[in-house]
Amino acid sequence: xxxxxxxxxxPAAFLRRxxxxxxxxxxxxxxxxxxxxxxxxxxxxxxxxxxxxxxxxHTHGHWRVEHGPFTRDKLRRKPDRGWxxxxxxxxxxxxxxxxxxxxxxxxxxxxxxxxxxxxxxTGGGVGPHFDSYDVxxxxxxxxxxxxxxxxxxxxxxxxxxxxxxxHFQPQRxxxxxxxxxxxxxxxxxHEGVALTPCMTLSVGFRxxxxxxxxxxxxxxIQDNLRIEGMVADPELPLQQHPxxxxxxxxxxxxxxxxxxxxxxxxxxxxxxxxxxxxKPQVIFxxxxxxxxxxAFIRCVMKRGVRLALPTxxxxxxxxxxxxxxxxxxxxxxxxTLVRLADTRxxxxxxxxxxxxxxxxxxxxxxxxxx
Ligand code: SIN
Ligand code: CO
Numbered sequence: 001x002x003x004x005x006x007x008x009x010x011p012a013a014f015l016r017r018x019x020x021x022x023x024x025x026x027x028x029x030x031x032x033x034x035x036x037x038x039x040x041x042x043x044x045x046x047x048x049x050x051x052x053x054x055x056x057x058h059t060h061g062h063w064r065v066e067h068g069p070f071t072r073d074k075l076r077r078k079p080d081r082g083w084x085x086x087x088x089x090x091x092x093x094x095x096x097x098x099x100x101x102x103x104x105x106x107x108x109x110x111x112x113x114x115x116x117x118x119x120x121x122t123g124g125g126v127g128p129h130f131d132s133y134d135v136x137x138x139x140x141x142x143x144x145x146x147x148x149x150x151x152x153x154x155x156x157x158x159x160x161x162x163x164x165x166x167h168f169q170p171q172r173x174x175x176x177x178x179x180x181x182x183x184x185x186x187x188x189x190h191e192g193v194a195l196t197p198c199m200t201l202s203v204g205f206r207x208x209x210x211x212x213x214x215x216x217x218x219x220x221i222q223d224n225l226r227i228e229g230m231v232a233d234p235e236l237p238l239q240q241h242p243x244x245x246x247x248x249x250x251x252x253x254x255x256x257x258x259x260x261x262x263x264x265x266x267x268x269x270x271x272x273x274x275x276x277x278x279k280p281q282v283i284f285x286x287x288x289x290x291x292x293x294x295a296f297i298r299c300v301m302k303r304g305v306r307l308a309l310p311t312x313x314x315x316x317x318x319x320x321x322x323x324x325x326x327x328x329x330x331x332x333x334x335x336t337l338v339r340l341a342d343t344r345x346x347x348x349x350x351x352x353x354x355x356x357x358x359x360x361x362x363x364x365x366x367x368x369x370x
Contacts (some may be wrong), residue, residue, distance in 0.1 A: 001084050002208060002328050003106075004028070004029060004030075004066065005029045005030060005103060005181065005210060006024070006026065006029070007024065007025075007026035007027075007029065009024075011106035014106070014183075014247065015106070015107075016199050018183060018185075019107075019108045019134065019185070020134060020185045021185060022185065023148060023172075023182065023183060023184050023185070023188060024058075024159065024181075024182075024183040025117050025172075025174055025180070025181070025182050025183075026180065026181045026182075026183075027179075027180055028179045029138070029179060029181035030103070030138060030179050030181065031178075031179045032179065032309050033138050033139065033140055033178055033201065034097040034100075034117075034138065034139075034140030034178070034199055034201050035139065035140075035141070035178075035195075036082070036094070036199075037090075037094070037096070037097075037117060037140055037199055039119050039197075039199070041074045041094070042085060042087050042090075042117055042199070042343060043070075043072070043102075043119075044120050045087050045090065045093060045199060046068045046069065046075070046085055047068070047069050047070055047071065047072060047075075048068075048069055049069055049086070049185045050085070050279075050281050050282070050283050051068065051069065051087060051089070051093070051281070052068070052084065052088040052089060052279075052281060053067070053068030053069065053070065053085065053087045053088070054066065054067055054068065054085070055068070055070065055078075055083060055084070055085050055086075056083065056084050056124075056125075056126050056127075056162060057082060057083040057087065058083070058123075058124070058125070058127065059077070059082055063127060063160045063161055063162055063191075064161065065162050068087075070085075078121065079121070080121050080122065080197075081121055081122050081123045081124070081363075082122075082123045082124055083120070083121050083124050084119065084120035084121070084124035084125060084126060084194070085118065085119045085120075086115055086116060086117075086118045086126070087116065087118070088116050089114040089115070089116070089279070090114075090115050090116070090117050091114060091115045091284075091309060092114075092282065092309050092310040093309065094309075095309065096180050097115050097117075097201075098117050098205075098309050098344070100115065100138075100201070100243070101115055101203065102135075102343070102344070104136065104203050105342070107134075107205055107345075109341070110271075110275045110314055111134075111205045111206070111207065111315060112203075112205055112206075113121075113133060113204040113205060113206035114203040114204055115201060115202070115203055115204075116201070116204060117140070117201050117202075118199065118200045118202070119198075119199055119333070120144070120192075120193075120194035120197065120199075120200070121194065121197055122194055122195070122196055122197055123193065123194060124193070124194045125144075125191060125192050125193040125194060126146075126162065126192070127162065127164040127165075128164060128165040128168035128170075128189060128190070128191035128205065129156075129162070129163045129164060129165055129189070129190070129191070130154055130163075130165070130186075130187045130188060130189050130190070131186065131187075131204070132186050132187065132206075132209075133186055133204045133205055133206050133293050133351075134183070134184070134185055134186055134204070134205040135183070135184050135202050135203065135204050135205070136181060136182070136202070136203040137181065137182045137183075137184070137192070137200060137202055137349075138179075138180075138181050138200070138201040138202075138203065139176040139177060139178055139180045139181075139199075139200055139201075140178060140180065140198065140199030140200060140201055141197070141198060141199050142177075142178075142194065142195075142196045142197050142198025142299075143175060143176065143177055143194070143195040143196045143198055143232050144175075144176050144192050144193065144194050144195060144198050144200060145173060145174070145175050145176075145191075145192070145193050145195055146173060146174050146176055146182055146190060146191070146192050147168075147170035147173040147190065147191050147193075148170065148171065148172050148173070148182075148184065148188060148189065148191075148244075149168060149169050149170050149171045149172075149188075149189040149190070150171060150188065150189075151168075151169050151171075151189050152167075152168075153165075153167050154187065154189065155323050163224075165189055168189060168191060169189075170189075170191070170323075175176045175195060184316070195268075208274075216270075216274055217267075217270055219285065220266075220269075220270045220273070220274070221254065221260065221262060221266075221270075223261065224266070226233070227256060227259050229251075231253070231256060233248070233252070240285055244327060245285050268316055268317075268319070269319070272314050272315075272316055272319060272320075272321030272326055273321055273324050273325065273326050274323060274324075275312070275314060275321070276312040276313060276314055276323055276324055276325075277312075277322045277323070277324040278310060278312065278323050278324060282310045284308060284310060284311075284323070284365060284366035284367060285308070285364065285366045286364065286365065286366040287364070289365065290355045290363060290364040291360075293356065293357070293360045296359070296360050296363050296370070297351060297356045297359075297360070299370040300348065300349070300351060300356075300359060300370060301349070301350050301351075302348055302349060303348055303349055304345060304346050304347040304348045304349065304370070305340060305345065305346050305359060305368045305369065305370055306340075306344055306345035306346075306368065306369055306370075307340065307344040307345070307367070307368055307369075308366055308367055308368060308369055311323055311344075311367045311368065313340065313341040313344075314341060315329075315334075315337065315338055315341045318331065318334065320337050320341060322362065322367055323365075323367055327358055328352050329355065330355050332352065333349070333351060333352060333355040336349050336351075336355075337355070340368075
């Protein structure tokens with residue numbers, strides 16, 4: 001199906017031609033984009049402890065980065081030129097933002113990082129840079145000028161407190177207005193400057209760095225490791241040098257360490273947990289008075305369930321992953337839980353005992369709502 005969001009391309013054609021390969025610009029991709037996001041809503045979010053926010057100011061060739069939370073007073077005192085406020089993860093707080101992400105469901109949830117929103121005063125921006133993410137830049141209210149470049153020289157200015165390209169050589173540019181969309185693959189040089197006070201929404205898709213992936217996997221293996229017994233040496237031969245590392249001891253270590261093994265099922269369990277792990281600042285609001293299991297299940301049977309805004313849920317085979325946890329699911333409710341993971345909601349249904357217990361535990365943890 002052709003997609004207005006993708007400028008008439010089907011999702012499959014977009015993935016084939018553009019994803020991780022080349023930019024795509026679409027005029028009027030999402031009419032009225034971000035009309036639900038007022039500047040004051042963004043300001044208010046940036047005053048919160050559990051929200052990651054930054055203000056970037058550019059004056060007389062100098063860049064400054066400040067990290068939130070900010071006071072209302074500070075935001076009110078900002079001048080009317082040359083700065084921008086960036087707020088990460090707004091889908092965790094605003095239902096409309098979460099709904100906007102659903103439009104990008106042609107990309108696996110496993111690749112999604114977050115929805116960032118920025119407010120820029122005229123002339124504001126974060127400077128010429130590149131991101132390590134795939135990003136869909138959607139223009140909200142106001143006007144912005146995007147300039148992009150396929151340049152290979154990605155050298156950064158050393159002295160700047162943020163990543164600024166030393167030699168930005170723009171090749172294409174667009175003056176964008178509400179509803180326009182620009183997709184950029186990772187490491188594509190770009191710069192957005194506000195032509196009027198404006199809002200921009202960035203849907204970011206992140207692939208982990210290989211080093212980070214490997215380190216996290218080793219943590220997972222360590223947490224799940226059980227090797228019993230002690231290294232013993234009842235056959236210890238007399239050594240000539242007490243300081244020499246005995247090779248027989250190294251051999252014994254090697255035999256123990258070879259017991260550290262993993263299989264594809266372990267990798268799948270790790271991947272699901274790792275990719276649904278909440279970011280450090282995420283807080284789940286537990287219900288002050290959780291429903292009893294019976295009352296909760298009656299609600300599920302009447303109204304169905306939906307995921308809380310900060311919840312991340314994936315599935316694979318007979319497993320579901322939710323906020324860093326892994327659970328095996330009942331076969332007859334697989335379809336419902338898959339639907340919950342895919343669309344963030346599931347209609348009323350009658351859960352079996354194990355599924356009822358699982359859902360009730362998620363309700364108590366603040367992962368789902370009825
Ligand atoms: C912004 O919204 O100002 C920054 C978006 C980006 O360039 O990645
Ligand atoms: Co960027």
